[in-house]
Amino acid sequence: MSQGIELVVLDMAGTTVHDGGLVEQAFDGALEDAGMRTGTSEHQRARRYVWETMGQSKIEVFDALFPGEPDRARRANAVFECCYDDLVAHGCEPISGAEKAMSSLRDDGVRVCLTTGFARGTRDRLLERLGWRDLADLVVGPEEAGRGRPYPDMIHTAARNFGVVDPRRVAVAGDTGYDVLAGTRSGASVIAGVLTGAHDARTLTEHGATHVLESVADLPAIVRA
Structure with a gap:
């Protein structure tokens, strides 16, 4: 497993959730x-x-x-x-393979945290509509962490919650440059940019992505490598 990954931190809209703009x-x-x-x-x-x-x-x-x-x-x-x-309420669905990826990681003993820039109320309604209340181990937003992206606070909050002391044991995935930049600042060893959302491969790479993936569905293979 890559660097002995213990925690995977995933963005929501554009990374695990397809919202069509x-x-x-x-x-x-x-x-x-x-x-x-x-x-x-x-x-x-x-x-x-x-x-x-x-x-x-x-x-x-x-x-x-x-x-x-x-x-x-x-x-x-x-x-x-x-x-x-x-x-x-009329158009929101999981990215293809996202649910399977999260379940697979958890089956391997890896903790999974979802993060978002949405306020708590919006986030909770989104999780309810997706039926994701129990899909991840933890969900963190700026209200819990103090600051949102591009600061690494949400990632650090998740790591503290699970007692992950070494940031190299953390993998981060997101579809925007700010997702990637937060991962870089957190010290995570795997920082995956995914091409299912806002930004392209060049933007993700320029912000420090260690991997650029077609989808979050490809992340478990990177974590296990």
Whole structure:
């Protein structure tokens, strides 16, 4: 097993969950509600920032988009969560092979943690709709860890929870540059970028991916290598 991996930390949307661009659609709804009309230069700049920071805590994204306007940021975040909840109710499914990969890793004695930049309420509703309450050993978000990606706090929180002291015993997988950067900063020995979500192989590699995989379904073979 690669470096004796004891813990695998997996992103949700785009990595284990296929949402067909629902995150971006929810951001568009929030930006429109905040007064950014589609097609304007302001909206385009905001949309570009959202894309570049995929994987980051959503409230942190809105805080950056609306500096010095905490009420506007909180309103936008609330609208985002509401839009996303409505969208996933009609279109949300696991990435092909993701459930099998997680079950296989756990069968091998590897702990599995899901991480997300969603707020706790949105995350819990997503898990409920997927029927994933018992699929992973742990689910961690910024509210539990203190900071979201690109900081490694969620990964470190998961490691502490399971008593994993050596970061080289941790594998991380995600579909965004920020997922990968958080893995790099955590000291994990396996940092897999997957091509089922927001960012391409070049972006994932530039942020420090040790592996670029077609899907999280390929991760167990890397962990076992």
